[in-house]
Amino acid sequence: MSKLATEVAIAPDGAAKSETTVPVRTAAAERAEPRRATGAVARNDVLALVGAAIAAISTTVVVFGRLAPFDSTLGFAVFTYVVFLAIYMLLVSLEQPGPIVRDRLAMVFVHSLAFVALVALAVVVIYTLWRGVRALSHLNFFVQDMSNAGPLQPLTVGGVLHAMIGTLEQIAIALAITVPLGIVCAVFLAEIPGPFSRFVRTIVEAMTALPSIVAGLFIYASAILVLGLDKSGLAAALAISVMMLPIIIRAADVVIRLVPGTLREASYALGSSQWRTVWHVVLPTARSGLTTAVILGTARGIGETSPVLLTAGFTAQINADPTHDPQISLPLLVFDLVRRPDPVMWDRGFGAASVLLALVLLLFVTARVLGGRSAGQLSRGQRRRRRIGSYRDAVRIANRHATAKPADPVEVLDD
Amino acid sequence: MNANLGLADRLFRGGARAGGAAVLLIMLLVGAFLTFQALEALRVSGWSFVTTQAWDPEAHHFGIAGVLTGTVLIALVAISVSVPLAIGAALYISEYARGGFQRTLVSLVDLMAAIPSVVYGIWGLFLLQPHWLVSGTQGDGLPRWLATYFGWIPFLHVDGYDVNDPLASPTVFTASTLIAGIIVSMMVTPIICSITREVFSQAPVGEREGAYALGATRWGMIRMVVLPFARGGMIGATMLGLGRALGETIAVYLIISPVFVIQPHILQTGASSVSALIAQQVGFATDFGLSALMAAGLALFLLTLVVNFGASMIINRTRSGSVSEA
Numbered sequence: 001m002s003k004l005a006t007e008v009a010i011a012p013d014g015a016a017k018s019e020t021t022v023p024v025r026t027a028a029a030e031r032a033e034p035r036r037a038t039g040a041v042a043r044n045d046v047l048a049l050v051g052a053a054i055a056a057i058s059t060t061v062v063v064f065g066r067l068a069p070f071d072s073t074l075g076f077a078v079f080t081y082v083v084f085l086a087i088y089m090l091l092v093s094l095e096q097p098g099p100i101v102r103d104r105l106a107m108v109f110v111h112s113l114a115f116v117a118l119v120a121l122a123v124v125v126i127y128t129l130w131r132g133v134r135a136l137s138h139l140n141f142f143v144q145d146m147s148n149a150g151p152l153q154p155l156t157v158g159g160v161l162h163a164m165i166g167t168l169e170q171i172a173i174a175l176a177i178t179v180p181l182g183i184v185c186a187v188f189l190a191e192i193p194g195p196f197s198r199f200v201r202t203i204v205e206a207m208t209a210l211p212s213i214v215a216g217l218f219i220y221a222s223a224i225l226v227l228g229l230d231k232s233g234l235a236a237a238l239a240i241s242v243m244m245l246p247i248i249i250r251a252a253d254v255v256i257r258l259v260p261g262t263l264r265e266a267s268y269a270l271g272s273s274q275w276r277t278v279w280h281v282v283l284p285t286a287r288s289g290l291t292t293a294v295i296l297g298t299a300r301g302i303g304e305t306s307p308v309l310l311t312a313g314f315t316a317q318i319n320a321d322p323t324h325d326p327q328i329s330l331p332l333l334v335f336d337l338v339r340r341p342d343p344v345m346w347d348r349g350f351g352a353a354s355v356l357l358a359l360v361l362l363l364f365v366t367a368r369v370l371g372g373r374s375a376g377q378l379s380r381g382q383r384r385r386r387r388i389g390s391y392r393d394a395v396r397i398a399n400r401h402a403t404a405k406p407a408d409p410v411e412v413l414d415d
Numbered sequence: 416m417n418a419n420l421g422l423a424d425r426l427f428r429g430g431a432r433a434g435g436a437a438v439l440l441i442m443l444l445v446g447a448f449l450t451f452q453a454l455e456a457l458r459v460s461g462w463s464f465v466t467t468q469a470w471d472p473e474a475h476h477f478g479i480a481g482v483l484t485g486t487v488l489i490a491l492v493a494i495s496v497s498v499p500l501a502i503g504a505a506l507y508i509s510e511y512a513r514g515g516f517q518r519t520l521v522s523l524v525d526l527m528a529a530i531p532s533v534v535y536g537i538w539g540l541f542l543l544q545p546h547w548l549v550s551g552t553q554g555d556g557l558p559r560w561l562a563t564y565f566g567w568i569p570f571l572h573v574d575g576y577d578v579n580d581p582l583a584s585p586t587v588f589t590a591s592t593l594i595a596g597i598i599v600s601m602m603v604t605p606i607i608c609s610i611t612r613e614v615f616s617q618a619p620v621g622e623r624e625g626a627y628a629l630g631a632t633r634w635g636m637i638r639m640v641v642l643p644f645a646r647g648g649m650i651g652a653t654m655l656g657l658g659r660a661l662g663e664t665i666a667v668y669l670i671i672s673p674v675f676v677i678q679p680h681i682l683q684t685g686a687s688s689v690s691a692l693i694a695q696q697v698g699f700a701t702d703f704g705l706s707a708l709m710a711a712g713l714a715l716f717l718l719t720l721v722v723n724f725g726a727s728m729i730i731n732r733t734r735s736g737s738v739s740e741a
Contacts, residue, residue, distance in 0.1 A: 074547075074557060103632035110511060113503020117608070118520075120500075120601060121527045124538045131541070184434030192431055200435045207442045209723040211662030213690040214712040218445050220697065221452055221705060242445060249438065275427035296529065303531025306664035306690065310697050331533045335665060338537050346541070353534050364526050 045104075048091040056084035081112070128353050135351025146316040146333075151342035160352045162318040163333040166233055167359070169322045170312070170329055171302050173237035178244045179294055186252035191278055201253070207246040215242040216307035224311065231313035233322030236329065239307035248297040255289030256282060288370060295367035299360050305331040330356040453710035456703065464710060468676040470692065472704040479711050481675045485592065485687030486715065489667060490660035492596025492681060493603050498653055500600070501607035508608075509615040510637055521612070528605035536666035539598035544670065548594055554585025558593055558682045573683045590672045592686040598666045603656040610655065614648030615641055647733020654726030658719045664690035689715040 060080040088108065093101045134155065135141050141159040149158025185204070189197050219239040223229045259282050267277040283290070313326025314336060321327075328336070330352055337349030457464060459475055467478020508520045548556040562573040576587050618641045626636040642649075667688050673695055674685040693708050700708055 072555060072560070075560070099632050099635060103634040106634035106637070107511070110503050110506045113500055114507030114511075114520075117500050117504040117604060118523070120604075121523060123542075124530065124535060124601065127538055127542055128534055181434060181438060184431060185438040188431035188435035192428060192435075196432075197435060200439045203439055203442045205727065206720055206724070207445070209658055209662075209716065209719040210445070211664070211690055211712070211715055211719060213662070213664040213693050214449070214716055215445070217693055217697065217708065217712050218449060221709065222448055225705070242441070245438065245441070273421055273424045275421075275423045278427065296525070299529040303529070303533065305531070305533045306694060309665070309694055331531050331665075334533050334537065335669070338540060338669070349537065350541075353531075353537055356531055357534055360529055360531060361526070364529055368522060 044095070048088060052084050052088035052091055055087045056080050059083050059087075125357065128350060128357055131347070131350035132352075132354030135347045136354055141348075141351055145318045146348075149316075149348070151340065151345060153344070155344060155347060158348065160330065160333060160348075160355060162315070163328050163330045163352060164355065165318060165320055166236075166312070166327040166329040167302060167331075167356075169320070169327070170233050170237045170240060170308070171298060173234065173322060174240040174244060174301055175294070175298060177237070177241045178248050178297070182245055182248035182294075182297075183252055183290065185249050186256055187278060187283075189249070189253045190256040191274070191282070204246050204249050208250060210243070210246070211306075212243050212304050213306040213310070215239050216310035218242060219307070220310040230324050231311060231326050232324055233312060233319070233327035233329075236308045236312035236327070237322065239311045240301045240304060243304060243307055244297050244301040247300060248293060251293035251297065252290055255286050255293055258289065259285045291370045292367045295363050295370070299363045299367075302363070303331055303356065303360060305335050308332045309335065330359070449709055449713050449716070452706050453713045454706075456706040456710045459703075460707075460710075465714075470675045470696070470707075472707040473701065477707050479689060479714055481677045482673075482687045482689045482692045482711065483714060483718070484677045484679075485674075486661055486689050486718075488592050488679070488681060489596045489599060489686060489688055490657055492593055493599035493660040494653060494657050496597055496600035497604040497607060497656060501604045501652075501656070502611055502649060504604070505608045505612035505615055506637065506641075509612050510633070510641065521609075524605050524608050524612070527601075528609065532602055532663060532665050533669075535598055535601050536669040538601075539594065539666060540669050543598065544589060544594050548597075549585050549588045552585065554588045556588070558588040558591065559585075562588070562682050570679050570681055572680050574680065576683075587684055588682060590670055590684045590686065592671075592678065592681040592683075595667045595670045595686055595688075596681070598670060599660050599663050602663060602666065603660050606659055607652045607656040610652035611645065611649050614645040614652070618644040647729055651726045651730030651733075654722050654729065658722040658726065661719050661722065662690060662715065664688075664694055667691050668694050 057080055060076060060083060063079065064076055085105070085108065089101060089105060092104050096104075138155050140156060142164075143161055144157070144159035145162035146158050146160075185200070189201050189204075216239045219235055219242065223235050223238055224231060229235050263281050263285060264277055267281045268274075272280070308329055309332060312329060312332055314332070315326040315328050319325050319327045334349050334353045334356065337345045337352065340346070456472065456477075460467070460477060464478050465483075466480050467476065468481040470477050470482070504520075504524070508517060508524070512520055548558055550556055553559070558573075559576075561571050562576055563578050565571045566573060566576070573587055622640045622644070623636055626640050631639060667686075668691040671686040671688065671691060672684065673687045673691055675687060675692075678685050678687065689711050693712055696704065696708055
């Protein structure tokens with residue numbers, strides 16, 4: 001290519017000709033300028049990090065093993081980290097100016113804080129599941145209740161079925177109360193602004209500060225002591241509802257306010273009423289976000305122990321009737337079991353905690369799969385339904401005018 | 416727009432208003448009922464309710480000075496552990512992580528917030544306390560080390576602990592404010608982290624690029640653009656976390672052995688919190704005792720209310736807060 005010194009360019013009209021001179025490249029010139037590495041990771045940085053790490057560990061081993069009377073694991077980790085920072089700073093400052101040294105120090109520091117947070121989360125989840133495996137490996141754990149399982153019975157007797165039934169019934173009742181009420185209230189806050197809705201929003205925000213134990217205390221004193229309700233699943237569900245309602249309203253309010261105003265205005269411009277706009281434009285647009293809000297609220301409600309502690313009562317038997325007699329739930333069972341003095345009960349407690357954790361994880365993954373799309377973005381199925389509906393409209397309009405057939409359906413559907 | 420409302424619209428507006436009013440009614444009912452029930456006890460105790468360090472409602476000798484101080488101490492320990500952790504993690508997620516990994520981390524933080532508090536509680540009870548912080552017959556770990564070398568600082572002092580006593584029992588270090596605070600910090604971290612991350616990611620791109628164009632390193636850019644922009648959001652998030660830490664019950668109740676006097680030594684056994692007091696006492700409370708517990712619950716609610724409103728005021732008044740939904 002370098003031998004080609006001239007190129008002929010033809011102008012669009014083909015009349016004028018011009019010549020471009022390309023400088024002749026020699027092999028020497030190409031060698032003289034090596035390609036610059038534009039990647040973010042430089043070899044010296046990696047070497048400095050690895051070198052500092054090895055040096056820090058070695059120094060600490062020497063200090064802890066030979067020189068000083070230290071032996072704690074935490075001390076080892078902290079000492080290693082400090083020595084590592086010092087050596088790394090020294091290595092970087094050998095070839096870089098001050099601002100870059102500070103940049104690297106901050107980078108290492110931020111990375112290690114994030115790492116510690118991640119490890120803490122992993123430890124909590126994995127430790128619970130690991131201790132829970134011993135109880136979970138017996139299938140009776142899922143199909144029996146605790147009525148025959150005393151502290152002397154092995155893990156092959158007893159299970160958490162009664163708590164699973166209780167948790168599902170209580171959260172179902174709580175959702176039946178909070179979802180309609182919460183979404184209607186959120187629609188009110190977002191769609192009918194005014195002094196009254198501002199006041200309601202302030203009160204709802206205040207109620208998110210209500211400690212969950214106080215919500216339980218309220219239901220205990222009002223529903224159980226004054227109204228004479230049993231300590232039961234219903235009372236527990238009411239307590240969970242009082243706690244969940246402000247959470248769901250706030251989350252749903254935020255999601256509904258994210259619906260673009262232009263969509264509402266377009267709907268009004270087409271002559272639809274406010275009710276039609278909310279039902280056919282605002283709520284469908286916010287559906288993904290609303291689902292996420294409800295599911296995350298459910299995850300919060302399902303794991304709450306303190307409101308249930310005062311209102312549900314303890315039982316070792318299956319009680320499918322939420323209106324009478326105590327009905328235990330998973331978090332309450334965990335709380336009850338780990339406070340016993342017997343290790344076999346602790347194992348059952350960790351098993352129940354694992355089931356609870358699995359339930360929360362399941363809800364969480366569901367929320368991520370359903371949600372995650374911002375307002376107005378449609379899934380593939382929704383897009384298909386929209387196209388079919390739009391085609392039907394086209395047919396209807398065409399038939400009304402009775403002039404010609406509409407566009408080919410295949411063409412419309414394959415959009 | 417309100418001129419020609421059809422019947423459906425009027426029904427809709429009426430229904431929505433009714434929903435809002437119903438929620439308002441429930442919320443006000445909770446507040447009014449608590450206040451009304453608490454009045455009986457408050458009338459008996461008067462102002463001594465906030466100064467008495469005891470809980471004996473039958474003898475009309477009760478107050479929240481001890482438990483409220485304990486609640487605040489646990490929350491402060493939790494905040495001082497979780498704020499650096501949460502802000503570091505938030506900085507990492509918004510400034511260093513990229514692409515799919517960033518989204519995964521955001522989900523993980525949300526997951527951490529959704530884990531039930533009883534799970535954090537049993538983690539603290541079975542792993543953190545006996546194996547990491549107070550292990551072995553001597554109670555080796557961070558609390559003992561702190562008490563040995565920093566015991567001269569008043570709030571790190573431990574009564575009845577003697578470094579030279581080989582038969583010293585580790586139980587003086589268990590069930591302390593510090594351990595309860597560390598467990599609560601695990602629950603507070605994701606809340607602070609997700610709000611601060613949100614605020615960090617809203618720092619204007621133009622200002623970030625301006626800083627880079629002037630030759631700033633990444634840390635220089637963060638220090639000059641992101642952190643000043645997010646200052647209000649960080650303070651607000653911390654206060655929201657504080658509000659959550661104040662109300663936490665189960666994990667604290669599992670760890671501590673409640674005392675009713677002011678316990679300023681955070682390493683020493685015997686901590687207290689209002690919510691643990693309620694959980695412990697409701698079972699055998701008489702009518703008057705229940706009223707006293709309501710008063711304690713109301714005091715806790717007022718405290719979290721002030722903290723939360725303070726937080727939202729700070730968030731709304733700052734530059735980052737006006738665009739974020741915290």
